[in-house]
Amino acid sequence: MPYTEWRGTFCRVRWKTGRRKPDGTPEYDSKSGFTTEEAAYNYGLDRESDVRNARYISRRDGNIYMSEYCPGWLKTQDVGHLRWRQIEQIVRLYIVEYWGNYTVGDITASDYRAWVLHLKGLPNVGEAYAREILLVFSMIMDDLVDDSMRSTSPVKKKTKRGKYRKKPRERKQDTLMEDxxxxxxxxxxxxxxxxxxxxxxxxxxxxxxxxxxxxxxxxxxxxxxxxxxxxxxxxxxxxxxxxxxxxxxxxxxxxxxxxxxxxxxxxxxxxxxxxxxxxxxxxxxxxxxxxxxxxxxxxxxxxxxxxxxxxxxxxxxxxxxxxxxxxxxxxxxxxxxxxxxxxxxxxxxxxxxxxxxxxxxxxxxxxxxxxxxxxxxxxxxxxxxxxxxxxxxxxxxxxxxxxxxxxxxxxxxxxxxxxxxxxxxxxxxxxxxxxxxxxxxxxxxxxxxxxxxxxxxxx
CATH class of the missing domain: 1.10.443 (hpI Integrase; Chain A)
Structure with a gap:
């Protein structure tokens, strides 16, 4: 069960994260700033419910910066050397450059949508390349969920709702022997x-x-x-x-x-x-x-x-x-x-x-x-x-x-x-x-x- 304690004029709640320290003692997480003990206690109950149902993301895990997480993530990619270089460039030039000072747990769906608009406004990023950048970012977010560092991905999965828009294709000409x-x-x-x-x-x-x-x-x-x-x-x-x-x-x-x-x-x-x-x-x-x-x-x-x-x-x-x-x-x-x-x-x-x-x-x-x-x-x-x-x-x-x-x-x-x-x-x-x-x-x-x-x- 969570327990509360007053620190000055604010109440803090602590709860078990379900993990143990190297010495075997339980690991706790906490949050302060509550004005009533009841509000703090209920918040702790909700967190322990998340722990029991495998939904909980500890503050420690969610506070890792994207600039710290991405280099390690790159080392886990089992792809060909040309694809790896493309992914590394995307991560370095567009993902870490924009998201580096964000913690992995702080990126919201609204932040993501704003970034999509930002990419569309870049003069050196075409439509196809923008899709590649968003694909790599989506992969990172999915892996953060798998690593229990986020509960969900901010990237909205594609659905077939809305008006159909045909993908633009390169216009080709007949290939003639004379040419x-x-x-x-x-x-x-x-x-x-x-x-x-x-x-x-x-x-x-x-x-x-x-x-x-x-x-x-x-x-x-x-x-x-x-x-x-x-x-x-x-x-x-x-x-x-x-x-x-x-x-x-x-x-x-x-x-x-x-x-x-x-x-x-x-x-x-x-x-x-x-x-x-x-x-x-x-x-x-x-x-x-x-x-x-x-x-x-x-x-x-x-x-x-x-x-x-x-x-x-x-x-x-x-x-x-x-x-x-x-x-x-x-x-x-x-x-x-x-x-x-x-x-x-x-x-x-x-x-x-x-x-x-x-x-x-x-x-x-x-x-x-x-x-x-x-x-x-x-x-x-x-x-x-x-x-x-x-x-x-x-x-x-x-x-x-x-x-x-x-x-x-x-x-x-x-x-x-x-x-x-x-x-x-x-x-x-x-x-x-x-x-x-x-x-x-x-x-x-x-x-x-x-x-x-x-x-x-x-x-």
């Missing part, structure tokens, strides 16, 4: 032959950027699967593809910076999406030529010949290749504290703007999926090629067969040949480095193959 090939030609002009192959490989394989940077020759056609360093994986690959004419590469790894900083390192593909990708014939030929043109370990060397993953690809490659640039582009740089206007050290031909100017390179991956959907391939085959897993019964009972893979390779080859037939295989191009083979003659051969296909199918 993709112009991008590849720009890559040829800016980067050389690796650029031409890179920008055809991305949509035709749907690989992620980090996976392309880490595409090692051991996992490329024509070497794989015989060159796979893993015995079991090599045997499995040979058993599936060894007696076929299919060209296949293996997505085994990706380059990322651990926690977003430091040197690039090899990691498993996103979501551990290891997979085999069959290639259309034309792309397999380009891969064979590219690998034979250099002796580096990676399929796509950087312009300098070094590791492509070390480059700021979005800025130094994707921007000029997709948006175009003038023949003798000048740019401003700061050297020894002084601003200078200089011309490019790599004089190149003029690069025209493409349909992808101002858009994300990731849309090439989306465009590759559009092509597969257009050609009517099964959902399991398409999502597996993308590196996704189908949920539920469909994913459990489905399986990608060899014939499904062959159908994908055939349809992508036909798409390429139809494009070559339409254009006649005549394109304006230049390259900053010598080409490893006669590209114009190869284009002519592609047109002949397209004509032969048309005669054989009558379409």
């Amino acid at each position: 993709v090939h112009q991008l590849a030609l720009n890559g040829l002009t800016f980067w050389g032959f690796p650029g031409y192959v890179f920008f055809l490989t991305k949509p035709f394989t749907c690989m992620r950027p980090g996976e392309l940077y880490a595409l090692h020759r051991n996992y490329c056609h024509p070497n794989w699967p015989a060159s796979d360093p893993d015995d079991d994986q090599r045997k499995e690959g040979l058993a599936r593809y060894g007696d076929t004419d299919l060209a296949v590469l293996r997505v085994q790894q990706q380059f990322q910076r651990e926690f977003g900083k430091g040197p690039v390192k090899l990691f498993p593909p996103k979501y551990d999406s290891y997979r085999n990708l069959v290639l259309p014939t034309f792309l397999a030929e380009l891969h064979t030529v590219l690998l034979g043109s250099h002796d580096g370990p990676w399929m796509f060397p950087a312009i300098s010949g070094g590791l492509l993953a070390n480059a700021n690809f979005s800025y130094y490659y994707w921007k000029p290749i997709s948006q175009g640039r003038s023949k003798n582009e000048e740019f401003t740089r700061v050297r020894l504290g002084q601003e200078q206007v200089v011309t490019s050290r790599r004089p190149l031909s003029e690069i025209p703007a493409t349909a992808f100017a101002g858009r994300r390179m990731y849309l090439l991956r989306h465009g590759g999926k559009e092509w597969l959907d257009e050609d009517g391939h099964s959902r399991i085959a398409v999502e597996t090629r993308m590196g996704h897993e189908l949920a539920g019964v469909e994913g459990l009972y489905s399986h990608v067969t060899l014939e499904m893979e062959r159908a994908i390779a055939d349809s992508l080859q036909k798409r390429w040949l139809r494009f070559m037939a339409r254009t006649g295989g005549t394109f304006k191009f230049s390259s900053p480095t010598p080409l490893p083979f006669d590209l114009e003659e190869w284009w002519k051969q592609q047109v002949k193959a397209a004509e032969a296909l048309e005669r054989s199918t009558g379409s």
Whole structure:
């Protein structure tokens, strides 16, 4: 039972918290400031009722500041290194910055709603990022409840009440072969032959950027699967593809910076999406030529010949290749504290703007999926090629067969040949480095193959 005592003109009540000190004696909590003994005693009864019904939050636990709780909370998050870095930034820049001087027990639903409005007013926080921030904050509040440091979360759980509001989505355009090939030609002009192959490989394989940077020759056609360093994986690959004419590469790894900083390192593909990708014939030929043109370990060397993953690809490659640039582009740089206007050290031909100017390179991956959907391939085959897993019964009972893979390779080859037939295989191009083979003659051969296909199918 609680007991009361007068301290001057105010009454204090003390009650058992249900815990014990290290020496085994009961732990008490207290509250003062009551003007009557009855009010103090009833308050103590209510607290002991909370203790019996597991609703009680001690003043000691609720008085921990958010700035003290959050660092320890971060250490409990079992997520990938990129996700951990994103969460750490959100906690440091938005949660501790705003809530650091609040105790964990003092945050109310009204305080939370005011913070939501505060986030909406920040110029550098978009709608999607704000949702991520609120999600992390909600996770912290839920864990505080689980840790018995709050009785409830101030975050109101979503319900389906109210007017339906459609979520805004990125507006997409049809991914046309003409636009993709112009991008590849720009890559040829800016980067050389690796650029031409890179920008055809991305949509035709749907690989992620980090996976392309880490595409090692051991996992490329024509070497794989015989060159796979893993015995079991090599045997499995040979058993599936060894007696076929299919060209296949293996997505085994990706380059990322651990926690977003430091040197690039090899990691498993996103979501551990290891997979085999069959290639259309034309792309397999380009891969064979590219690998034979250099002796580096990676399929796509950087312009300098070094590791492509070390480059700021979005800025130094994707921007000029997709948006175009003038023949003798000048740019401003700061050297020894002084601003200078200089011309490019790599004089190149003029690069025209493409349909992808101002858009994300990731849309090439989306465009590759559009092509597969257009050609009517099964959902399991398409999502597996993308590196996704189908949920539920469909994913459990489905399986990608060899014939499904062959159908994908055939349809992508036909798409390429139809494009070559339409254009006649005549394109304006230049390259900053010598080409490893006669590209114009190869284009002519592609047109002949397209004509032969048309005669054989009558379409």
